[in-house]
Amino acid sequence: MSIETVIEIVLAAVVLTLGVWTIVVPETFSATVGFVAYGLLVALIWVRLDAADVALTEAAIGGGLGGVLLLGAAARLRDADMMADARPGKLLRAGAAALSVLTAAVLAGVVLLLPDPAPTLAPAAVANAWATGLSNPVTNVLMAFRAMDTMLEKVVLLLAIIGVWSLAPDSAWGGRPGPRHQADPRGVLAFLARLLPPVGIVIGIYILWTGSDHPGGAFQGGAILASMWLLAIMAGLADTPLVSHRSVRFILVAGPGLFLLVGLAGLLFGAAFLSYPPALAKPLILGIEIAMTLTIAATLGLLLAGAPERSTEP
Amino acid sequence: MTEFLTVAVGFILAMLALGLLSILRGPGDADRVMATQLIGTGGIATLLLLGTAASIPAAIDVALTLALLATFTSIAFVKKGLSRFAADGTASTEDE
Amino acid sequence: MRGPSGKRDAHTGVGVGASWRSAASRAAWFLCLWLVLAGASLDDIPAATIAVATATWTSLRLLEPGTSRRSPRAILRLALLFLYQSIVAGVDVARRALDPGLPLRPGFVAYPTRLPRGLRRNVFATLTSLLPGTVPAGEEEAQLLYHCLDVDQPVIAELDQEEAALARALYND
Amino acid sequence: MSLARDVMTIAAVSAGAFFFLAGTVGLLRFPDTLTRLHALTKADNLGLGLVVLGLLPQAASLRDGLKLVGIWLLGLLAGATVSQLIARAARHGQLNR
Numbered sequence: 001m002s003i004e005t006v007i008e009i010v011l012a013a014v015v016l017t018l019g020v021w022t023i024v025v026p027e028t029f030s031a032t033v034g035f036v037a038y039g040l041l042v043a044l045i046w047v048r049l050d051a052a053d054v055a056l057t058e059a060a061i062g063g064g065l066g067g068v069l070l071l072g073a074a075a076r077l078r079d080a081d082m083m084a085d086a087r088p089g090k091l092l093r094a095g096a097a098a099l100s101v102l103t104a105a106v107l108a109g110v111v112l113l114l115p116d117p118a119p120t121l122a123p124a125a126v127a128n129a130w131a132t133g134l135s136n137p138v139t140n141v142l143m144a145f146r147a148m149d150t151m152l153e154k155v156v157l158l159l160a161i162i163g164v165w166s167l168a169p170d171s172a173w174g175g176r177p178g179p180r181h182q183a184d185p186r187g188v189l190a191f192l193a194r195l196l197p198p199v200g201i202v203i204g205i206y207i208l209w210t211g212s213d214h215p216g217g218a219f220q221g222g223a224i225l226a227s228m229w230l231l232a233i234m235a236g237l238a239d240t241p242l243v244s245h246r247s248v249r250f251i252l253v254a255g256p257g258l259f260l261l262v263g264l265a266g267l268l269f270g271a272a273f274l275s276y277p278p279a280l281a282k283p284l285i286l287g288i289e290i291a292m293t294l295t296i297a298a299t300l301g302l303l304l305a306g307a308p309e310r311s312t313e314p
Numbered sequence: 315m316t317e318f319l320t321v322a323v324g325f326i327l328a329m330l331a332l333g334l335l336s337i338l339r340g341p342g343d344a345d346r347v348m349a350t351q352l353i354g355t356g357g358i359a360t361l362l363l364l365g366t367a368a369s370i371p372a373a374i375d376v377a378l379t380l381a382l383l384a385t386f387t388s389i390a391f392v393k394k395g396l397s398r399f400a401a402d403g404t405a406s407t408e409d410e
Numbered sequence: 411m412r413g414p415s416g417k418r419d420a421h422t423g424v425g426v427g428a429s430w431r432s433a434a435s436r437a438a439w440f441l442c443l444w445l446v447l448a449g450a451s452l453d454d455i456p457a458a459t460i461a462v463a464t465a466t467w468t469s470l471r472l473l474e475p476g477t478s479r480r481s482p483r484a485i486l487r488l489a490l491l492f493l494y495q496s497i498v499a500g501v502d503v504a505r506r507a508l509d510p511g512l513p514l515r516p517g518f519v520a521y522p523t524r525l526p527r528g529l530r531r532n533v534f535a536t537l538t539s540l541l542p543g544t545v546p547a548g549e550e551e552a553q554l555l556y557h558c559l560d561v562d563q564p565v566i567a568e569l570d571q572e573e574a575a576l577a578r579a580l581y582n583d
Numbered sequence: 584m585s586l587a588r589d590v591m592t593i594a595a596v597s598a599g600a601f602f603f604l605a606g607t608v609g610l611l612r613f614p615d616t617l618t619r620l621h622a623l624t625k626a627d628n629l630g631l632g633l634v635v636l637g638l639l640p641q642a643a644s645l646r647d648g649l650k651l652v653g654i655w656l657l658g659l660l661a662g663a664t665v666s667q668l669i670a671r672a673a674r675h676g677q678l679n680r
Contacts (some may be wrong), residue, residue: 003317007324014331021338034338036387040353043376044360052372059376063383067350071390149319180394188667190530191393192385195660198469200382202440205461206447207375209454215372220379222339227383237472315589315641318596320634322634333607335618340592344673348623352610352666355627356508356603358658359634362651366641374650381654384617384661385668392668446649451609486606496659503622504605507612516618518674539663540628545620547670557617 008048015041015231032074035273036067053138054279056207060220064227066254068234069304109130133282134212142217143285147274153261154256161252165243168308177305183236188219193235200228208293212282219256222296242307248298255295259288319367321358330356347391354384412535435467442463461495473529484579492537499542506559517561519544520553521569525577534576538569590639595637602630616673623667631658 014039027176039062046055088096125137132144142150153238168175187267208221232238241248263274264282273285276284330352337349358377365373441461448454473547502554506513527549535554543559558565610623635655642648 003320003324007320007327010324010327010331014327014334017331027358029343030338030340030346033349033387037334037349037353037404040350040357040380040612043380044357044364047364047370047373047376048368050370052370052376055376056379059379060383063380064386067387068390071387133364146376169399183393186528186532188391188532188535188671191529191536192660192664194387194473194518194529196382197472198440198465199443199657201462201465201468203378203382203442205457206444207379209461210375210448215375224382227386231386231389247459264523268318272351272496277489285376315592318593322596322600326603326630326634329600329603329607333610333623336607336611337623342673343615344669345619347669348620349661350671353659353663355631358654359599359603359631362614362634362638362654366638371647374647374654378650378654381657381661384658386666388665388668389591391680392672408666441614443653448648449646454585467602496625496632497629499625500602500605502604504624506621507605507609507626514613514618516615528668535667536660536663539624539666540659542625544623545617545624545666547617547667547674555674555675557621559618559621 003010008213011041011045015045027144028043028074028077029071032070034261036062036070038121039066045115046204052138053220054219056215058209060223060227065223065304067231068230069278070184072304080137082192091307131281132276132277136211136215136217136286138213138215139217139285139289143288144276144281145261147259151259151274154259154295157296158252158256161299161302164303164307166222172308172311174242175308175311176239176242177302177308178233179309180239181234181236182233187235190235193231193237197228198223199234200231203296204228204293206288211289214285218292219296222293225293225297226304229297230304233305242304243302243308250301251294252296252302253295255288255292258291262288316367320361323363324368326356326360326363330360339399343391347388350387351384354380428477429470432469436469436476437462437466442467481579484575488575488579491572492540495542495572496540502542503559510520513560515562517558518547519558519561520551520558520564522571523554523573524535525573530580531582534573537576538572540576541560541568541572544569591640593638595633596637599630599633599636599637603628606630613634617669617670619671620673628662629661631655 018034018038018041022031022038025031025034039058043055043058043062044053044283122137125141128145129135129137129140132140134140165177204208204221204224207216207222207224208218209216209297211217211221229238233240243249262276267273333352335351337345337352340346358380360378361373361380364376365371376404436439441458444454444458444461447457481496523534524532525534531549531554535549538556539545543563544556544565546554547557556569603626606622606626609626610619613619613622632655635651638651639648642651
């Protein structure tokens with residue numbers, strides 16, 4: 001057994017143990033922290049599997065936004081826990097356990113039954129990279145070969161934010177999402193929130209830009225930018241915007257909107273919906289990616305901020 | 315050299331696992347939150363070693379992202395996430 | 411810790427000139443960061459420009475340009491001092507952790523600081539959190555509260571020395 | 584030349600691994616939250632710094648080396664601020680149920 005195999009076994013064992021612990025531990029808060037730690041370790045596994053794009057996403061989402069979202073939810077649940085007295089009944093718990101075991105068994109069966117070697121389109125994706133002029137195969141698949149899926153994903157993000165906003169009470173409609181965060185403007189948190197965001201902006205734009213040839217891209221870059229925005233909000237240095245503001249709404253639709261326009265142009269002037277003329281493929285894709293980064297950053301930030309809570313009048 | 319770096323990855327991973335076990339036990343929430351900081355530093359070290367040993371240059375960018383966002387879970391902990399309970403100023407330890 | 415630690419001219423005045431100069435020095439730091447991340451390539455110019463401009467604008471909004479004089483030589487000395495101290499700190503913790511007797515006398519020590527609340531005290535607290543055996547655990551009016559691994563160590567004297575070094579390097583006004 | 588670089592890498596990475604070991608032993612042995620915080624932030628940050636130092640001779644270019652140093656600086660900043668945030672929370676004890 002080589003050293004690499006030993007390491008892979010150690011890594012898998014740690015992640016599995018942490019996963020089981022997360023399920024078994026009774027306290028919501030402990031389970032949440034366990035899950036965040038689990039996500040960060042999974043990023044290591046993706047690197048080990050040579051899937052750096054996925055590892056970057058896991059690190060950007062799991063390390064920043066995911067932790068904030070889950071810990072916030074756990075804090076709310078803990079306050080709710082004190083009021084709730086009833087545990088779910090035995091039957092319900094047995095049913096949930098049975099369903100989970102069944103799902104795990106089916107997944108395990110499917111993995112064991114996979115043909116060897118697994119069917120793959122990877123060589124085809126690499127062979128056709130010339131068509132776009134981008135050398136990161138993941139970006140090629142996302143932006144050109146399966147562009148329809150990616151565009152619809154961004155529409156899903158838009159639908160998600162509409163869903164969250166629709167939870168706002170009538171009095172707060174069009175107002176600012178979430179509470180106004182107050183922190184000591186001369187404390188440690190504010191100190192960090194003054195230093196880190198500019199550095200994070202450079203890193204986020206770098207991750208977006210490098211995505212055309214190396215692992216990276218709009219989603220990872222957008223998630224980093226959103227994290228920096230949230231840091232300033234949590235430290236009380238910035239406030240969430242009015243959701244009725246025209247520029248906010250413009251940014252939210254900019255990504256999918258531009259994607260759709262380029263797609264329709266392909267239908268009118270080119271071969272098919274979302275077909276890029278080869279000479280313009282790279283600039284078009286980069287343009288869409290830049291618009292999408294802004295949209296993703298704004299959408300993720302606003303999704304975490306929650307429904308509008310404060311009305312337009314102070 | 316590759317073998318040495320790989321052994322180092324294994325060793326640091328083992329330390330990470332042991333540390334996780336001891337911190338996640340608690341007793342307090344503050345102890346548990348330290349687990350993410352532990353994975354921050356240990357994970358970055360592992361990624362950098364792994365990136366050099368297996369020559370995956372993008373591992374450095376993953377480590378960079380982890381380093382940039384390493385503080386977030388702890389911030390969410392002291393702010394209690396983005397929940398409204400932090401906003402009234404009684405729940406957050408940052409408001410002194 | 412890249413942005414605001416930009417090197418600045420010793421004769422910086424207060425006012426518009428100072429803020430332009432500080433914007434330029436921060437932009438230079440962010441440009442260096444970009445070059446380290448992405449390398450120098452002509453194709454990158456648009457992205458680099460946007461990144462540096464946005465970062466500088468955000469940085470100026472979040473952190474107002476300071477007015478104090480800085481001495482590059484003292485900054486270098488400070489950096490070396492803290493590098494050395496953080497090594498000593500790691501060795502100190504390792505020694506205590508691996509000693510079978512577990513020599514710990516944990517407790518709190520209040521350090522009366524001359525630095526005003528805000529950025530200066532934050533920088534000091536952050537730097538001293540790298541010192542051997544001390545972690546800042548809060549502040550009261552003119553005091554910083556440190557948690558120490560060993561309260562018998564001359565913590566206050568060391569902190570005093572660090573504060574003087576920091577003041578010489580950054581806050582020499 | 585290559586031998587000298589390899590020796591430096593082996594020495595520094597081994598020293599880094601030792602501090603990760605010390606940090607973990609500290610986490611296991613130290614009695615309360617605040618002392619464990621010392622073990623975590625001090626020993627592990629030094630460990631990370633030594634690992635970075637050890638990888639510098641193996642870096643493909645000056646730029647890669649500077650990137651490694653940048654990652655370490657970000658890690659130091661994170662460690663320094665997180666230790667303050669958690670120390671406050673632990674001292675207040677209100678989050679420490």
